[in-house]
Amino acid sequence: MLVASTLVAVTLAWGALDGSPRAAVEPEDPSLLAGPLIVLTGNEKGFIRPCGCSKPALGGVHRRATWLEKLRKEEPGLHLVSLGNLLVKGGQQQRMKFETFMMSMDLMGYQALAPGPGEFSLGADYLLQMRSFASFPFVGCNAFKDGERVFKESVRLGDGPYLVTGLIPAVSGVEGVVIKDPATSLTEWLGTLDVNHDRPVVLFNGDRKGAVALAAAVPEAWRGQTVIVFGGAFDGPFELTDTAVPVVSVGSKGRFLAYLRPEAKTRLSHFRLEEEIVGHEDVSMMLDGYRQSLADEKLVEKYPRRPLENGYLGDASCVECHEDSCKALDPTPHEHAWASIKETNDHHDPECASCHVTGWGDSTGFLSEAKTPKLINVTCEACHGPGEEHANIQTKTPNGKLGKNFCVRCHDPDNSPHFDFAKYWPKIAHPPEGK
Amino acid sequence: MKKLVVSLLILAGSLSAQSSSRGPRISCPRETWDFGKAAQQKELKHVFEIKNTGDDVLEIRQVIPSCNCAAAMPEKKRLSPSESTVINVTLKTLTFKGRLEKIITVVSNDRQRPQLRLNVSGEVLPPYYVKPSSFNFGKFSKSDPSKEIPFTIVTLGGTQIEIKEVMPSSDLMSVRSTGDAETRADGSVMRSYVAQVKAGASVGLLRENITVVTDFKNLAKIVIPVTADVAGEVLLSLQNLNFGACKLGQEKSKEFIVNKSGAADLAIQGVDVLPPGRFDAAVEELEKGRKYKVRVTLRKDAKPGYLKGSVNIRTNCPGEKTVRAWFHAYVSKK
Numbered sequence: 001m002l003v004a005s006t007l008v009a010v011t012l013a014w015g016a017l018d019g020s021p022r023a024a025v026e027p028e029d030p031s032l033l034a035g036p037l038i039v040l041t042g043n044e045k046g047f048i049r050p051c052g053c054s055k056p057a058l059g060g061v062h063r064r065a066t067w068l069e070k071l072r073k074e075e076p077g078l079h080l081v082s083l084g085n086l087l088v089k090g091g092q093q094q095r096m097k098f099e100t101f102m103m104s105m106d107l108m109g110y111q112a113l114a115p116g117p118g119e120f121s122l123g124a125d126y127l128l129q130m131r132s133f134a135s136f137p138f139v140g141c142n143a144f145k146d147g148e149r150v151f152k153e154s155v156r157l158g159d160g161p162y163l164v165t166g167l168i169p170a171v172s173g174v175e176g177v178v179i180k181d182p183a184t185s186l187t188e189w190l191g192t193l194d195v196n197h198d199r200p201v202v203l204f205n206g207d208r209k210g211a212v213a214l215a216a217a218v219p220e221a222w223r224g225q226t227v228i229v230f231g232g233a234f235d236g237p238f239e240l241t242d243t244a245v246p247v248v249s250v251g252s253k254g255r256f257l258a259y260l261r262p263e264a265k266t267r268l269s270h271f272r273l274e275e276e277i278v279g280h281e282d283v284s285m286m287l288d289g290y291r292q293s294l295a296d297e298k299l300v301e302k303y304p305r306r307p308l309e310n311g312y313l314g315d316a317s318c319v320e321c322h323e324d325s326c327k328a329l330d331p332t333p334h335e336h337a338w339a340s341i342k343e344t345n346d347h348h349d350p351e352c353a354s355c356h357v358t359g360w361g362d363s364t365g366f367l368s369e370a371k372t373p374k375l376i377n378v379t380c381e382a383c384h385g386p387g388e389e390h391a392n393i394q395t396k397t398p399n400g401k402l403g404k405n406f407c408v409r410c411h412d413p414d415n416s417p418h419f420d421f422a423k424y425w426p427k428i429a430h431p432p433e434g435k
Numbered sequence: 436m437k438k439l440v441v442s443l444l445i446l447a448g449s450l451s452a453q454s455s456s457r458g459p460r461i462s463c464p465r466e467t468w469d470f471g472k473a474a475q476q477k478e479l480k481h482v483f484e485i486k487n488t489g490d491d492v493l494e495i496r497q498v499i500p501s502c503n504c505a506a507a508m509p510e511k512k513r514l515s516p517s518e519s520t521v522i523n524v525t526l527k528t529l530t531f532k533g534r535l536e537k538i539i540t541v542v543s544n545d546r547q548r549p550q551l552r553l554n555v556s557g558e559v560l561p562p563y564y565v566k567p568s569s570f571n572f573g574k575f576s577k578s579d580p581s582k583e584i585p586f587t588i589v590t591l592g593g594t595q596i597e598i599k600e601v602m603p604s605s606d607l608m609s610v611r612s613t614g615d616a617e618t619r620a621d622g623s624v625m626r627s628y629v630a631q632v633k634a635g636a637s638v639g640l641l642r643e644n645i646t647v648v649t650d651f652k653n654l655a656k657i658v659i660p661v662t663a664d665v666a667g668e669v670l671l672s673l674q675n676l677n678f679g680a681c682k683l684g685q686e687k688s689k690e691f692i693v694n695k696s697g698a699a700d701l702a703i704q705g706v707d708v709l710p711p712g713r714f715d716a717a718v719e720e721l722e723k724g725r726k727y728k729v730r731v732t733l734r735k736d737a738k739p740g741y742l743k744g745s746v747n748i749r750t751n752c753p754g755e756k757t758v759r760a761w762f763h764a765y766v767s768k769k
Contacts, residue, residue, distance in 0.1 A: 088569075089569040090571045091660055091662050092662075095640070099675060099677075102677070103677065103679075103741075103765060106677075106680070107680055121569060123664050124573060125573065125574040125664055126664065129673060129674055130675060132673070133677045135679060175573030176573070208534070208536070208556060209469070232536055233533065233534035233535060233556070234501070238554065239552075241467065241552070241554075242465060282680075282765060282767070285741040285765070286741045286765065289763075304604035304642055304643045304644040305644075306646040306648075306656075307602065361656075398655070399652060402653075403652045403653040404653075405476075405530050406652060406653050412530075413531065
């Protein structure tokens with residue numbers, strides 16, 4: 001029943017996402033439920049939890065865990081794998097995030113993770129150490145060190161015919177690890193399998209173009225039973241239709257679960273992780289732990305900053321000459337930006353703080369609430385640049401009068417999906433001329 | 436009985452009629468289209484051809500694009516068998532960066548395929564960008580400089596953007612230009628640089644930035660995050676210990692090895708687990724002054740919850756007085 005309700009939910013969710021009609025799949029069609037269910041995730045791009053800046057805030061590992069726990073009761077034999085790219089860049093915060101991902105995925109019962117370029121950006125040495133961190137294996141058939149595969153070549157899902165491997169696109173700067181050509185590696189791997197029995201599922205953590213090329217490289221004999229999985233830039237999962245073998249995407253940013261039923265008439269469906277899903281208690285606790293770690297490590301304060309001589313003064317200095325402008329800005333959300341993330345305990349997270357303060361990333365800009373209290377919130381200099389020279393010798397502010405696209409540095413499609421300059425600008429419009 | 440026979444006959448008749456009639460069939464010779472690389476603030480256009488390959492009239496009921504993508508209803512909404520029409524699609528690149536993928540759903544009366552999904556995609560390039568957008572120097576010894584990593588700053592053709600400075604966030608790093616600007620066939624201009632971490636960085640994860648500052652108002656600077664693992668002479672076999680999910684009252688241990696390279700011997704002066712009170716740590720010497728085993732044990736009386744902390748090993752090594760390993764554990768309520 002849950003599966004049927006899932007499919008209804010899938011249908012409704014898709015409708016809500018892109019406006020397509022609600023009869024996307026017919027839940028009463030038994031062919032939809034044929035064969036094993038492989039739940040595919042990955043391509044989170046750092047979104048371990050929803051950003052929360054705007055509604056609806058979809059996704060998050062805590063909601064994923066809740067849903068999978070329910071789904072397992074209905075379909076205990078489901079398989080669960082990730083195609084990697086949980087992150088897009090390296091650094092201490094990303095490592096902390098990756099470890100939290102691993103902990104939560106352990107709890108959810110993942111069977112394999114195919115590390116991608118995102119994981120390699122954490123550092124090859126670190127990533128290879130992390131192989132023993134989680135109880136599920138890292139899979140991949142084209143990454144080698146000293147002639148040996150660095151990950152498990154493949155994982156069989158249960159006792160069935162489905163075998164999962166990972167393929168990494170060419171990655172630069174991977175210390176000591178050789179990434180072989182994905183198409184050649186795929187052909188070689190398929191050559192070791194039994195064409196009459198095995199059903200390969202290839203987790204390719206490259207882009208769409210690479211996935212299509214990989215599909216074309218699948219030997220004729222394997223075209224009826226191979227599925228290529230990739231990430232894709234579109235939020236929701238989708239299937240490419242004009243490829244040599246099925247190519248399905250898991251979507252991006254962890255907002256959906258992709259349901260792959262290779263034997264069913266409708267091969268790919270999905271579930272959208274809505275705001276209404278209550279986060280799994282244990283995983284929510286892990287996320288709280290992650291946030292606490294950001295605070296303990298003082299990552300906001302330790303953020304590397306560009307050396308700068310021109311100082312940030314705070315808007316109390318601006319008001320001396322630009323009273324009208326400052327008055328106009330006072331009641332706007334920009335002036336409460338810091339309080340809004342402090343309320344949710346996100347002010348220790350550099351990924352959040354960067355857009356809620358003034359002078360982020362500059363040595364004379366925001367350092368911490370205690371050290372630079374004048375620079376909390378998005379004040380005049382957040383957009384116009386540091387004002388010290390402007391105030392002292394009447395030069396133009398570094399950023400001068402801004403173009404309308406300046407705002408999208410923070411009001412980007414992830415954090416401000418409804419941003420429309422024509423609608424938003426009047427809310428903060430302020431007269432340009434000083435006294 | 437008679438009724439049953441009649442019903443079966445009617446059912447058989449209807450099934451036979453269904454199998455002989457294929458009905459309307461929607462098809463598109465190419466359902467995906469990649470616009471390739473495109474600049475911001477452009478409108479990209481593509482025409483999809485839709486054909487009725489069935490033997491009954493095809494009715495196109497709705498054409499639904501995903502956001503920032505417009506698709507017009509075809510002029511001809513009813514197609515006779517073998518008849519074609521087109522759907523015009525416009526994709527706005529706005530200020531997106533990177534891959535863009537959109538789906539246009541065409542709803543019709545084709546019962547086999549009531550929704551046809553057309554895909555459009557492209558790669559949106561900002562007026563200037565840095566490639567790679569972040570980099571990792573890998574692992575190297577604190578007494579050596581890192582390898583040099585090349586990177587490029589590309590400004591799109593037709594833009595007049597001046598690169599004012601390319602600046603590392605600390606003196607620990609150097610950045611230098613490696614030649615003149617190169618104009619490529621597509622009109623874009625590529626400038627090449629190399630970055631390096633100097634010898635003498637602190638042991639552990641190095642985290643710096645390189646900031647590219649330009650005169651382009653809408654995107655005055657781009658920050659490139661840079662990381663590296665700076666190794667000392669004290670090396671841990673594991674830097675992250677995962678105790679996983681533990682039952683309440685369960686005692687669980689994890690071990691790792693501490694190795695010493697270089698001439699001087701290592702003396703471990705103590706091990707502190709932070710936060711205190713939930714774990715115990717013990718050290719065993721395996722090879723005098725060179726190799727030690729550290730065992731960390733989750734206590735039976737550890738309270739439920741997610742635990743994260745560090746194992747701090749105090750040593751006699753200059754510059755590596757404290758070497759850290761991280762641990763994670765989840766203690767369930769039962």
